[in-house]
Amino acid sequence: MPSRATPDDSPCTACGACCAHFRVSFYWAEAEHNGLPAELVEPLTPTYSCMAGTNAAAPRCAALSGTVGKAVACTVYPQRTSPCRELQPGDDKCNRARAKHGLPPIAA
Structure with a gap:
C-alpha cells in the first residue's frame, strides 16, 4: 500500500x-502480471499472495525503503499491486495507518 516513490x-x-501497517494481499497472478x-511476494492461500513482510505481527513491506514518517520510497512503485494503487493520501486507511505511527491525519 502503499507511501511510494511518488511526486515530491x-x-x-x-x-x-x-x-508498515497493513497486509497487502492480492490475487496471486497480479504479482506476475505486474x-x-x-x-517480494509471499503466498497466502492457493488464490492469494501478499507483499513480503506485510503478513507479520509488525508488518512492513519489503519493498519500502527509508524511515516511516521521515522519508520513504517504494522500490517497485511502477509494479505495485492494486491495494497499493487504491489507497489514497488522506483516505480512512491512510489516516488509520498514520495514527498508528503517531503521525497526524491528512485532509482528503
Missing part, C-alpha cells in the same frame, strides 16, 4: 505508514 509534493514520500520480483 505527495505526502506519501515522507510517510510510509500504510506500507512483474514483481518473486522475493
Whole structure:
C-alpha cells in the first residue's frame, strides 16, 4: 500500500505508514502480471499472495525503503499491486495507518 516513490509534493514520500501497517494481499497472478520480483511476494492461500513482510505481527513491506514518517520510497512503485494503487493520501486507511505511527491525519 502503499507511501511510494511518488511526486515530491505527495505526502506519501515522507510517510510510509500504510506500507508498515497493513497486509497487502492480492490475487496471486497480479504479482506476475505486474512483474514483481518473486522475493517480494509471499503466498497466502492457493488464490492469494501478499507483499513480503506485510503478513507479520509488525508488518512492513519489503519493498519500502527509508524511515516511516521521515522519508520513504517504494522500490517497485511502477509494479505495485492494486491495494497499493487504491489507497489514497488522506483516505480512512491512510489516516488509520498514520495514527498508528503517531503521525497526524491528512485532509482528503
